Amino acid sequence: MADKNTYAELSDGTKMPLMGYGTFLSTEEDKLIENIVHAVVDVGYRHIDTASLYMNEEIIGKALAQCFEKGINREDLFITTKVWRTDFGDVEGSIKGSLEKLGLEYVDLLLIHWTVTDVDWETYEIKGPSMYETWKQFEKVKEDGLTKSIGVSNANNMIFVDICAGATHRPVVNQIETNPFFAQQKVVDFQGKFGTKITAYAPIGAAGFTASDLLKDETLAEIATKHNATVAQVALAWNMKRGVIVIPKSMTKERIQENFDALNVDLDEEDMEKINALDKNQRCFNPEDWDYPQYGWQKNPVWD
Secondary structure, eight states, X not given: OOOOXXXXXXXXXXXXXXXXXXXXXXXXXXXXXXXXXXXXXXXXXXXXXXXXXGTOHHHHHHXXXXXXXXXXXXXXOEEEEEEOGGGTTOHHHHHHHHHHHHTOSOEEEEEESSSSOOEETTTTEEOSOOHHHHHHHHHHHHHTTSEEEEEEESOOHHHHHHHHHTOSSOOSEEEEEOBTTBOOHHHHHHHHTXXXXXXXXXXXXXXXXXOOOGGGOHHHHHHHXXXXXXXXXXXXXXXXXXXXXXXXXXXXXXXHHHHHGGXXXXXXXXXXXXXXXXXXXXXXXXXXXXXXXXXXXXXSOSOO
């Protein structure tokens, strides 16, 4: 199959597909294996995103094994996983555990899942290392060949600059929530000046998880009609036009194909201006809803 992907070039020279397949909350084994094999073998995806916290790396490993059996080359795939804060003291152990589950010798991108260390909130004992110490471990596993590239996720500009200040290898990617209702353009622009690309999770909202109404927006619907596309495709194309990598999640084959076909939607300047005007600073995933409020996400925003 000819490669149908468009790529972003990361600051370390690695090429990362702009379109990825997200797997957050995907743990139904048979269905996830079927969908990943379909996405990779039939549709043409070459980028899969997971995390140790998602509890699905072993399932994804089984799916990848089937993809390899069907003729897909390992070097043609881009696999991302993440290290959760409880493992910041042993990044090497975490990535080796992920690799064993995935059935791989290396991943293409390893991310700090949330850039804040672990705390025992009963005793207020800080249990994990600083981000600087964690990042040094990330640099080591990169140098040891366990991952080709390293990056962060959910890193605000202050934490991002602090990591860069002591880095031999700067983060090539920051994975954050961004979509037309939550553009985070300041973060995209600021971190881009340091050579860091943005990956967008919830790039079409998260209707099934947070009741986002993004896919019902009239402006997006008008632009979709203009391009003979769907609203989801327009939202994805908008991010990719900004140079932002997207990892939409779907558990249906039709939507998996539909999302991938957003690569063929070419928005013009007028379209982009109209979509840019939709920014409501509206999150789908507010850390205050599930993370410890003591971290102060509300008063010290994650993104700005």
